[in-house]
Amino acid sequence: MLKKSINQSKTRQNLPQSTPPLRRLINYGQNYRTQIWQATVCSILNKIFDLAPPALIGAAVDVVVQKENSLIGKLGVTDVFGQLVILSILSFIIWGLESVFEYAYARLWRNLAQTIQHELRLDAYEHLQSLELAYFEDNSTGGLMSILSDDINQLERFLDVGANEILQVSASVLIIGAIFFISTPSVAWMAMLPMPFIIWGSFAFQRRLAPRYANVREKVSLMNGQLANNLTGITTIKSFTAEAYEAQRIAAQSDAYRQSNRHAIALSAAFVPLIRTFILFGFTSIMLYGGMEVVAGNLAVGTYSMLVFITQRLLWPLTRLGETMDLYQRAMASTTRVMNLLDTPIAMHSGDISLPINQVQGELVFENVSFAYQGREPVIQNLSLQIPAGKTVAIVGATGSGKSTLVKLLLRLYEIEDGAISLDNIDIRQLQLTDLRRAIGLVSQDVFLFHGTVKENIAYGSFEATLPEIIAAAEIAEAHEFISKLPQGYDTIVGERGQKLSGGQQQRLALARAILKNPPILILDEATSAVDNETEAAIVRSLEKITQNRTTIAIAHRLSTIRNSDCIYVMDRGKLVEWGTHDELLVRDGIYGMLWRVQSGLK
Numbered sequence: 148m149l150k151k152s153i154n155q156s157k158t159r160q161n162l163p164q165s166t167p168p169l170r171r172l173i174n175y176g177q178n179y180r181t182q183i184w185q186a187t188v189c190s191i192l193n194k195i196f197d198l199a200p201p202a203l204i205g206a207a208v209d210v211v212v213q214k215e216n217s218l219i220g221k222l223g224v225t226d227v228f229g230q231l232v233i234l235s236i237l238s239f240i241i242w243g244l245e246s247v248f249e250y251a252y253a254r255l256w257r258n259l260a261q262t263i264q265h266e267l268r269l270d271a272y273e274h275l276q277s278l279e280l281a282y283f284e285d286n287s288t289g290g291l292m293s294i295l296s297d298d299i300n301q302l303e304r305f306l307d308v309g310a311n312e313i314l315q316v317s318a319s320v321l322i323i324g325a326i327f328f329i330s331t332p333s334v335a336w337m338a339m340l341p342m343p344f345i346i347w348g349s350f351a352f353q354r355r356l357a358p359r360y361a362n363v364r365e366k367v368s369l370m371n372g373q374l375a376n377n378l379t380g381i382t383t384i385k386s387f388t389a390e391a392y393e394a395q396r397i398a399a400q401s402d403a404y405r406q407s408n409r410h411a412i413a414l415s416a417a418f419v420p421l422i423r424t425f426i427l428f429g430f431t432s433i434m435l436y437g438g439m440e441v442v443a444g445n446l447a448v449g450t451y452s453m454l455v456f457i458t459q460r461l462l463w464p465l466t467r468l469g470e471t472m473d474l475y476q477r478a479m480a481s482t483t484r485v486m487n488l489l490d491t492p493i494a495m496h497s498g499d500i501s502l503p504i505n506q507v508q509g510e511l512v513f514e515n516v517s518f519a520y521q522g523r524e525p526v527i528q529n530l531s532l533q534i535p536a537g538k539t540v541a542i543v544g545a546t547g548s549g550k551s552t553l554v555k556l557l558l559r560l561y562e563i564e565d566g567a568i569s570l571d572n573i574d575i576r577q578l579q580l581t582d583l584r585r586a587i588g589l590v591s592q593d594v595f596l597f598h599g600t601v602k603e604n605i606a607y608g609s610f611e612a613t614l615p616e617i618i619a620a621a622e623i624a625e626a627h628e629f630i631s632k633l634p635q636g637y638d639t640i641v642g643e644r645g646q647k648l649s650g651g652q653q654q655r656l657a658l659a660r661a662i663l664k665n666p667p668i669l670i671l672d673e674a675t676s677a678v679d680n681e682t683e684a685a686i687v688r689s690l691e692k693i694t695q696n697r698t699t700i701a702i703a704h705r706l707s708t709i710r711n712s713d714c715i716y717v718m719d720r721g722k723l724v725e726w727g728t729h730d731e732l733l734v735r736d737g738i739y740g741m742l743w744r745v746q747s748g749l750k
């Protein structure tokens with residue numbers, strides 16, 4: 148299924164963002180052309196059979212008034228009862244077919260709506276996952292959530308009923324218009340008179356409603372952003388007793404949403420009454436003029452009653468156009484947002500060179516690397532560093548000096564501006580992204596645990612791992628003991644973001660996760676900062692075994708944990724200022740020497 152949707156997104160062409168949303172949607176839906184045609188045919192056939200009863204009523208009146216001279220009578224059945232029997236049989240057939248096609252179109256449209264919303268959500272999610280981190284920094288989680296859920300649901304609602312409604316109203320107008328012009332050309336123009344006004348009115352409404360609904364979607368997104376942020380930060384809200392303040396902020400966002408909806412409702416509610424006025428004009432004209440024509444003997448009674456019925460069938464459904472238009476406009480506002488997401492270009496492209504994990508040696512070279520976050524001062528400047536395969540190096544330096552940024556550049560979470568980073572002499576931009584990232588195990592400063600069990604969280608990324616392997620990794624990370632004491636051991640649920648565990652416990656699970664991944668390159672970014680000194684010492688001891696013959700980069704503020712590294716690099720404001728072993732750096736007596744003295748209490 149995943150593969151299918153990837154292929155589907157490949158077959159559609161990217162249209163410019165200025166393209167009308169409906170065209171963008173049709174372009175997206177080209178893979179469903181067959182289903183759309185089938186559903187369209189069923190909708191139209193259903194409408195045709197739905198329009199037949201007025202003709203039957205007209206024929207029945209014709210039979211009882213004209214008797215053997217009726218239309219059916221002229222076909223050869225002179226007996227009135229026989230004529231009525233024929234009409235009854237016809238009614239059965241017509242109503243039966245109408246029901247069959249109603250079932251068919253409802254099933255087809257509704258399933259199509261489900262399929263398109265499912266595929267669109269998957270496509271949008273997969274695309275979102277491929278976007279670079281900077282995109283997520285510029286867009287709120289809540290806002291993106293509202294695109295993936297609300298906006299896509301809005302589209303589903305329109306496809307569910309709206310598309311059929313538009314088709315059937317159009318079919319009614321065409322069929323009934325044709326009947327009118329064929330049967331009674333003299334009064335046909337009267338029934339058609341309101342049409343140009345209705346069409347003009349609909350377009351005028353659409354134009355004015357579109358920006359109002361775009362505004363509604365924008366406000367929903369802002370409100371969801373705020374809600375998601377507050378739910379994530381609920382502990383902070385409580386600890387700062389900011390509940391009233393936050394409730395007020397949500398009230399303001401919710402009110403802005405309400406106001407934007409009011410603005411849209413003010414216009415959309417006026418649509419139906421306005422259309423009704425036009426319709427009334429057409430309906431009463433037919434009734435008056437047609438009636439007078441019957442009295443004058445220019446029009447048959449049967450034709451007259453059919454005309455009155457059919458005018459009503461033609462014009463009244465147009466009042467429903469208001470609701471459909473509403474659904475349509477909302478859906479188009481949502482389509483624009485979903486399509487904009489789908490058309491956001493992927494800035495980070497994978498290279499072509501494959502480097503299977505079992506062939507990685509682990510030699511890393513940074514060569515004159517420079518980097519700045521978007522719109523910020525440079526964070527890394529002209530930095531060069533070489534890590535031989537299998538060695539352990541440490542990076543230390545003041546907070547904000549760019550250590551974590553270096554790791555993000557190595558993982559290609561951001562693209563460097565200048566210079567080059569290579570793994571085993573291959574520029575990482577030429578490597579397949581998945582191969583590069585599979586080769587690296589990262590325990591980052593901010594641990595993220597998923598809602599699920601301890602076991603699942605350790606095995607995240609190593610989905611095939613067996614329980615003994617998971618336990619072995621947990622033992623190295625000094626996590627086995629506390630896990631065993633949890634109520635359900637390895638099956639204990641950790642809660643969203645791991646909130647049912649302490650900071651140190653979360654960190655050890657993340658460490659176990661990286662150890663289980665068994666990558667040729669291991670990066671420990673403050674991996675033990677949240678555990679006590681004793682546990683940290685135990686972890687460092689067990690890590691010493693597993694970091695042998697594995698390229699390891701350790702970032703740490705507590706220098707005692709990295710003193711045995713093969714080389715220690717000291718960073719200061721984006722540059723490497725000192726490097727060497729622990730002893731060499733102490734002799735040098737620079738920044739490292741000073742930091743060491745402070746931490747070991749010598750000064």
Ligand SMILES: Nc1ncnc2c1ncn2[C@@H]1O[C@H](COP(=O)(O)OP(=O)(O)OP(=O)(O)O)[C@@H](O)[C@H]1O
Binds near residue numbers: 520523544546550551
């Ligand atoms: N996503 C980002 N967008 C903009 N600026 C950023 C971003 N991430 C980090 N920075 C900035 O880049 C600089 C380096 O950050 P980095 O996280 O690399 O420092 P660090 O040395 O790892 O610090 P610490 O020891 O506190 O973890 C900081 O000034 C920070 O404000």
